[in-house]
Amino acid sequence: MAISFTEENYLKVIHRLSEATSEDISTNAVAELMQTKAASVTDMLRKLADKGWVNYQKYQGVRLSAEGEKIALSIVRKHRLWEVFLVDKMGFNWDEVHEIAEQLEHIESDQLVNKLDEYLGFPKTDPHGDPIPNKEGVLPELAYSHLSDIKATKTCKLMGVAQDSAVFLQLLTKLNLNLGAKLDIKEINEFDRSIFVSINDAAPIFISHEVAKNILVKI
Amino acid sequence: MAISFTEENYLKVIHRLSEATSEDISTNAVAELMQTKAASVTDMLRKLADKGWVNYQKYQGVRLSAEGEKIALSIVRKHRLWEVFLVDKMGFNWDEVHEIAEQLEHIESDQLVNKLDEYLGFPKTDPHGDPIPNKEGVLPELAYSHLSDIKATKTCKLMGVAQDSAVFLQLLTKLNLNLGAKLDIKEINEFDRSIFVSINDAAPIFISHEVAKNILVKI
DNA sequence: TTAAATTTTTAGGTTAATCTAAAAATTATT
DNA sequence: AATAATTTTTAGATTAACCTAAAAATTTAA
Ligand SMILES: [Mn+2]
Ligand SMILES: [Mn+2]
Ligand SMILES: [Mn+2]
Ligand SMILES: [Mn+2]
Numbered sequence: 009m010a011i012s013f014t015e016e017n018y019l020k021v022i023h024r025l026s027e028a029t030s031e032d033i034s035t036n037a038v039a040e041l042m043q044t045k046a047a048s049v050t051d052m053l054r055k056l057a058d059k060g061w062v063n064y065q066k067y068q069g070v071r072l073s074a075e076g077e078k079i080a081l082s083i084v085r086k087h088r089l090w091e092v093f094l095v096d097k098m099g100f101n102w103d104e105v106h107e108i109a110e111q112l113e114h115i116e117s118d119q120l121v122n123k124l125d126e127y128l129g130f131p132k133t134d135p136h137g138d139p140i141p142n143k144e145g146v147l148p149e150l151a152y153s154h155l156s157d158i159k160a161t162k163t164c165k166l167m168g169v170a171q172d173s174a175v176f177l178q179l180l181t182k183l184n185l186n187l188g189a190k191l192d193i194k195e196i197n198e199f200d201r202s203i204f205v206s207i208n209d210a211a212p213i214f215i216s217h218e219v220a221k222n223i224l225v226k227i
Numbered sequence: 228m229a230i231s232f233t234e235e236n237y238l239k240v241i242h243r244l245s246e247a248t249s250e251d252i253s254t255n256a257v258a259e260l261m262q263t264k265a266a267s268v269t270d271m272l273r274k275l276a277d278k279g280w281v282n283y284q285k286y287q288g289v290r291l292s293a294e295g296e297k298i299a300l301s302i303v304r305k306h307r308l309w310e311v312f313l314v315d316k317m318g319f320n321w322d323e324v325h326e327i328a329e330q331l332e333h334i335e336s337d338q339l340v341n342k343l344d345e346y347l348g349f350p351k352t353d354p355h356g357d358p359i360p361n362k363e364g365v366l367p368e369l370a371y372s373h374l375s376d377i378k379a380t381k382t383c384k385l386m387g388v389a390q391d392s393a394v395f396l397q398l399l400t401k402l403n404l405n406l407g408a409k410l411d412i413k414e415i416n417e418f419d420r421s422i423f424v425s426i427n428d429a430a431p432i433f434i435s436h437e438v439a440k441n442i443l444v445k446i
Numbered sequence: 447t448t449a450a451a452t453t454t455t456t457a458g459g460t461t462a463a464t465c466t467a468a469a470a471a472t473t474a475t476t
Numbered sequence: 477a478a479t480a481a482t483t484t485t486t487a488g489a490t491t492a493a494c495c496t497a498a499a500a501a502t503t504t505a506a
Contacts, residue, residue: 048464050485098342111334117327123317267494
């Protein structure tokens with residue numbers, strides 16, 4: 009069945025919200041991520057339910073059907089593969105690629121996606137450490153922790169970020185916090201939960217709890 | 228000013244028609260290439276004129292303004308660069324790339340286009356021999372002849388095609404008629420204007436006038 | 447140079463996606 | 477349990493892009 013960019017974006021947003029909870033997703037939550045009004049969301053949910061991509065009962069919230077999940081994962085796959093392409097092949101920085109990938113994720117050609125995947129060497133994660141679903145829509149399981157949950161004196165490795173915003177990514181770059189960086193947690197300050205940490209064995213610096221919450225690490 | 232995919236496609240079609248003539252372009256001609264109705268074209272031409280991208284007076288036909296020309300050329304540039312990418316980097320055949328490029332040509336990022344151009348080695352032509360406008364929108368001048376206009380016993384080189392259709396391109400591939408092929412015209416048959424030609428010094432074969440008309444060569 | 451044929455435009459509708467404002471349902475609070 | 481607050485849906489419009497049918501303008505032919 010034909011699908012519009014807008015419908016794809018709704019499915020993607022419902023998918024994203026569903027990753028964080030097992031509850032049904034509220035109209036308002038979708039509206040906020042879609043940057044639209046609840047009334048528009050209601051219209052669209054009816055339409056997506058008619059097409060069989062979501063299960064929706066009014067006032068009860070929405071969740072993806074098996075088919076909707078498959079579509080959402082294929083868009084996520086495209087988004088993340090294109091981000092790898094933009095960074096690895098086109099030389100963009102990790103804070104510059106999200107908006108372009110938002111466009112590229114809607115390009116429709118299975119052949120192209122699979123050739124791109126191969127060309128990039130079948131990457132498991134995108135430039136932000138997010139897992140890339142394979143051809144069958146299976147997401148590799150990556151059990152990462154938030155840096156903010158790690159105890160003092162531990163050593164860990166920066167594996168990803170929990171946020172794609174350009175300002176956040178640019179800050180990390182400025183602090184030398186890149187994917188793969190080795191982090192030695194020297195001390196956690198009780199007062200503001202800021203972390204005194206050495207990055208790749210350099211002289212330790214302070215990073216805020218707010219930043220640490222958005223950094224994903226492997227111990 | 229914001230531009231929709233549809234508007235971009237109209238500008239591209241008007242541009243294509245304008246290459247073949249210095250006359251104003253008729254509503255019907257646009258309708259045919261856009262695969263839509265004349266009434267819809269009239270609506271859109273009024274809109275494009277309001278935006279300053281075409282000069283249009285009712286019943287008098289349409290032509291691109293300087294700004295419209297610039298937009299059209301930037302879309303052509305993107306289309307052809309992506310086609311090069313698909314063939315050179317993704318390993319597609321020349322008959323498989325047009326439809327995908329129709330989608331990719333609407334991706335909006337000057338940075339990406341210019342990085343792609345560089346990554347591809349600043350190609351002058353696409354996989355069909357069509358010239359690629361540079362960053363400033365200047366088309367390299369390629370003075371090619373139609374194979375159907377070459378006299379017998381001449382030797383020439385296949386530089387491009389005058390048609391992108393998959394069936395035509397697949398036929399050329401089957402006949403070993405690829406870009407850069409050396410063509411020795413042995414004889415032209417007066418009856419059906421078919422051509423007896425040797426391709427890359429192989430045993431000569433017959434090709435129809437219809438095919439020859441759509442092959443571009445350099446002597 | 448009038449009449450016929452063709453092209454193009456206008457008139458009036460449709461569909462997808464959005465909006466605001468008001469009504470209805472659900473959830474939270476006394 | 478009743479009321480208040482919040483969330484969600486419905487009602488009614490708007491805009492972009494398209495359609496068919498009819499009217500108007502232009503071009504061609506008699
Ligand atoms: Mn992204
Ligand atoms: Mn990402
Ligand atoms: Mn093409
Ligand atoms: Mn081409």
